[in-house]
């Protein structure tokens with residue numbers, strides 16, 4: 001194969017490694033990066049005349065896309081000034097890029113109405129900041145405030161309220177197009193009307209933090225909801241005579257389901273079962289909080305104090321209530337793989353499927369024309385390097401050092 005037209009006007013580079021596509025792993029494959037895009041993918045001998053970087057036994061996967069992430073490296077999304085939120089979201093996106101996340105949806109916890117509006121404006125601001133070391137901020141996921149008080153989890157019950165079309169409109173105005181996902185408890189008054197209105201406005205509505213039974217959850221999907229927030233957590237259990245929201249979501253081909261794939265929120269065996277039950281519809285998320293990447297201690301989730309011990313975060317005031325995670329996407333994929341999920345399926349749950357949830361058509365797949373967002377993985381699935389838009393953003397061992405050309409390439 002020859003290098004496609006256009007390759008000569010910008011830097012082109014071939015990575016030779018195992019290439020993880022949505023269907024399978026190309027054992028000895030190659031991938032041609034041309035500026036900010038992938039221009040060709042193949043197996044066998046790489047294109048003649050190209051600069052080839054042989055990555056040996058390493059693998060190239062699409063960059064991970066996290067739909068549910070509250071923080072990391074000491075910062076959280078919720079904040080009280082637009083500038084503070086924008087800075088925090090950028091810092092969080094930098095941290096997660098070192099773990100293979102190339103794009104994320106900044107996720108809020110329930111908060112006072114004005115604080116939530118400010119936070120959404122801050123996320124919108126963060127999207128306009130060009131930071132060459134950060135994952136791309138695609139928009140906002142509002143986890144609440146329209147949630148069930150009895151399923152608040154680590155959300156501040158004081159900030160839970162009834163679904164409101166007027167608040168929805170205020171949020172949409174503040175977000176200026178950044179609002180991608182909203183988690184809602186469909187049994188709350190007016191929830192179905194809000195689901196219809198938000199769906200019509202282009203927001204993906206997600207069922208979560210809910211007491212809804214099977215029929216109510218099904219009604220939410222019929223009203224337009226298409227996603228379930230951290231399936232199994234903060235909702236009624238799956239029981240054989242009371243299938244609840246878990247069965248409603250797993251059984252519905254219209255619906256994608258989030259799994260906090262840390263092996264703590266959901267047992268590895270159940271993670272694998274859920275991935276099998278919802279083929280092509282399972283989404284690995286982190287639900288990571290500010291403590292992610294840091295050591296044991298006390299941290300904040302929204303206004304609530306939480307305590308990290310080992311890999312487990314719980315409310316400081318209620319040690320039995322999990323309060324998000326300290327998970328990163330690389331560990332999520334490794335946890336799924338260790339649970340017996342085939343590697344290409346585990347990677348798909350962290351890439352193509354979450355991209356499809358929010359209509360990010362140029363992300364999540366290593367195919368010609370897609371954004372050159374990718375993660376280079378060691379055989380043990382740890383991150384060797386991260387590339388976003390054809391630019392190296394994380395390469396601690398200077399694996400890609402000979403490719404200085406792509407380091408200086410402009411991001412789109």
Ligand SMILES: [Zn+2]
Nearest residue numbers: 068143287324
């Ligand atoms: Zn969350």
